[in-house]
Amino acid sequence: MKQIIIIGAGYGGLRAAEHLCKNKNFHITLIDKNPYHYMQTEVYGYIAGRFDMSDIAIDLESFTKGLGTNITFIQSEVTHIETSKKVILTSGESLCYDYAILAVGAKTNFFSFIEGLKEHTHGVKDIQRAFAFRQAFEKRLSDKLQNKKFKRSGDLHIAIAGAGLSGVEIAAEMAYTLKRYEKILAQCSHNLKISLIDAAPTVLPGMHAYLIQKSTKRLKKLGIAIYTNAFISQITQRQITFKDQTKMDFDFIIFTAGIKAANLIATMDTPKNKIGQIIPNSMLMVENYENLFAIGDCTQITDQQSNILPPTAQIAEKSALYVAKSIEKSEQDQPLKPFETKIDGVFIALGGKYALGMLYNKIKVEGYLAYILKKLITRFYRFGLELKVNAGYNKR
Template identity: 50%
Template sequence: MQQEHIVILGGGYGGLRAVEHLAGDPRFRITLIDRHPYHYLQTEAYGYIAGRFDIHDITIDLANWCRGFGRHVAFKQAEITGVDPEAKEVVLEHERIPYDSLIVATGARTNFFAFIKGLRENSYGVKNLQRAFAFRQTFEQLVYTKVEETRDPEPAELQIAIGGAGLSGVEIAAEMADVIEKHHKTLGTNAKKIRITLIDAADTILPGMSSYIVNRTAKRLESLGIRILTNAFIDRVEDGAIHLKDGTALSYRFMIFTGGIIANTLQSDVPLETNRLGQIVPDAYLRLSPHMNVYAVGDCVELKDAKGNLLPPTAQTAEKSAEYVAASIRKRLNGDPVSPFHAKVDGVFVALGGRYAVGELFGIIRVSGYTAYLLKKLITKGYYLGLKLRINTGFKKRTEA
């Protein structure tokens, strides 16, 4: 039987979910391509940055993971330079890979807005592992600096600024503040002189989320001593100072920016419609028309619900779009009709430091505190366990080969 070759670009949440939902069909041969040899669990970045998790808790080896499915699933580490839809080939640095169906899942990166002078030069993002690693090192250095100041009777405050009070910014701020709060007895009281400020241009933290999530989160952040500035528009960033449009200047030692994303783009011989975030605007079936065998999933594509509302660029949304595309490819081969993509957010959990979280499921189930933490942990552990089991299988196959 001639197998259809499906090439998937990107080893993020969408790319991996597409592999999982296609690998069980013997009609497919799958190649996953990524510039990095690992899958980065971005949803756990907050814990890694604050020192709660280690590097092995947030990375998965893609070669061993793919090998765990069998010989019909392969991983290739390479820089993707473009796509040639007419020739039905993916263009890499030194070769071309032919495909029958292509799934673009290249994700997104931090959008350091060009209109904010000095933002890119003076702040960090956490959309990739390298920046998260640098951020963790810097945070640990700041804590160490405060621990060393034990002889200073009046230690100066050390300011950490976080631009963007969306999900990533809030979770990172809460986790860092919780680490400082819980360990100041052993680290020394000077460690509590590290102050964290959240800055957002919106009129609320977590814009777009329910009032329950927003209110419970705000109370938790305030209890952790985090300063929240909303309706605060950053005009420019200098080394050591953030200038707001209202003339206010905020001093800082270290700044992280989580205030927006921009899609990772691909060079293509066919012009693609994109939105202001650089995301591909697909047809109703997540196809990049007129090339019906090319699809896009995850953060690199504009996704909408049944009412036409934009869906947030989350791991949950990426996985739902990947599941839909995988099912669509199978239906196409079977000759079955395919319905347009319609998805919705089932729920959201916000990790708020230590064993505390806030969550909402299906718009009706609301939990906070330790219960929400356990539910979020259960979801995360289930995902991670599935990856680890597949890796163990792949590693065993490699050693036996």
């Protein structure tokens, strides 16, 4: 039986596991440092208090048990991969493989050139940070509510640094929540403010003009103050200083302006780009390592015109399926074709039951219909995982 190790149980790792475990000639070991799969794409709703923990986390032990008997889950952190030896070291053991898939994703890039960034901001790339942010948000709302009885003591100002997909979704959902508070809690909710800040000239830099224009309009309608071309040079506990020396006070701040590859990649001797992502060959194989493939956010993935694609769950899953099929082909001595991909569509949640979508760079969807379509995609993804979790839970 061939031993396949998948490192990382994110969107890419799970898709690869689901496909490969159908082949009974393979034994799959899925390794993750956490006991759960984190649905990052839903974190905007969790932070704003609309979803709870069970909407964003899936138990990996039950999930793998539900997948079959030829897959094992190990909760451990992979610390090293031996070059050309097909050996993986975790914090507790060393494991040999015939094929391995690197799917360790990315983490928030707390740029060192912004003084105080890591110390004073929240990221959302892991559950603990999202949880801390949600708690801070709820605490401030609760404090604000208390001001009804006592003397009101000033504004609540949330700053979101980074107006890419995640920053925009979080800002919109929080603003929507605050709007609800405004109606229900009346005057004690006055002066709640959200600012969305980016160094680029627009929100959603690099996306289609339609998405940029419509999102900007919606964000403004939700009362969000947008600051573009705004370069942050320093952050202290309660204040941002911009490059032009202007200052902005805030109550708390979230940072979503950049990612870099997960820590493990930094230990590897293979070509990488400036955010530390692996540059694999056209078959997504990692140079200097035998039978090791790289997928998802830890990898630089390009389209047919050699444009670097933004890191998304969609591309993580597509690359995972391609690699899983490549492993099957290798076992049958079939030649591998280069990985070719493109983004099929983008959906952006913009607060409440409003979303925007763009399919195949042509078809535009807006409002409630886009919200329903986005929800369906997430529900479909989650439903597939839950079926396995339920089956696995009953086997415990």
